[in-house]
Every structure is written in C-alpha cells, then in structure tokens.
Amino acid sequence: MTDGGPSPPTAPGLVVAASPALVDGGRGARFEVGGRPCFALRVAGRAVAWRNACPHTGGELDWNEGEFLDGDGRYVVCATHGALFEPSTGRCVAGPCKGAALEAVAVREDGGFVVAE
Secondary structure, three states: OOOOOOOOOOOOOEEEEEHHHOOOOOOOEEEEEOOEEEEEEEEOOEEEEEEOOOOOOOOOOOOEOOEOEOOOOOOEEOOOOOOEEOOOOOEEEEOOOOOOEOOEOOEEEEOOEEEEO
C-alpha cells in the first residue's frame, strides 16, 4: 500500500528531484555526477540537465543556490559574467562564450522522479 506519493524509479540512477519540484521557468535542482556539479530544470514540460560550469570560466552558473534563470525564465545566466544560455539546448547566445554550449547530463522521468542516468 502506498501513501499516494511517487513510486520509486523503475531503473537505476541518481534521483535528482521529485518531478513536480521542477516547474517551467522555476528553480533548478542541484546535484553531482562523478563529483561534478550539475543542475536540472524543466523547460517546456521536459526535464533537462547540464553540468553546472560555464564554458568560458568553468565557474558555477547559479547566482543563488538553485537560481539559474533570468527574471523572465527565458535564459540560464552565468553569475560570473552574465552569459546567456538557451535552457533547452545549452547553447550560449550572448556573452564571451557565444557559440559554445553547456555540457548535457542525461536525465529521465521515472516513477514521479527526475533521475540522472
């Protein structure tokens, strides 16, 4: 008997967040894979994840813990120098690393959770 909460993931992986915790245009969930900082966001209803490192400086992107998006929720913003990244593709569209991209991290939704593979 369950309490009505999410079921455990059906396949191995690192649970990043409960699926409802990631909201379009909202806060991200920080996690680590292989000792490397990463983050997940929901974009157009889909969970996406990136390594939390600017391709220009290598510094972490969030300006407050879990705060990755600009005020409109349109772009991921580098806290160090303001580069803008498309959250769906990771591509830098403005700033010193224009044309570079964030490193993708594979995630899936499984049993009501976002899981890193």
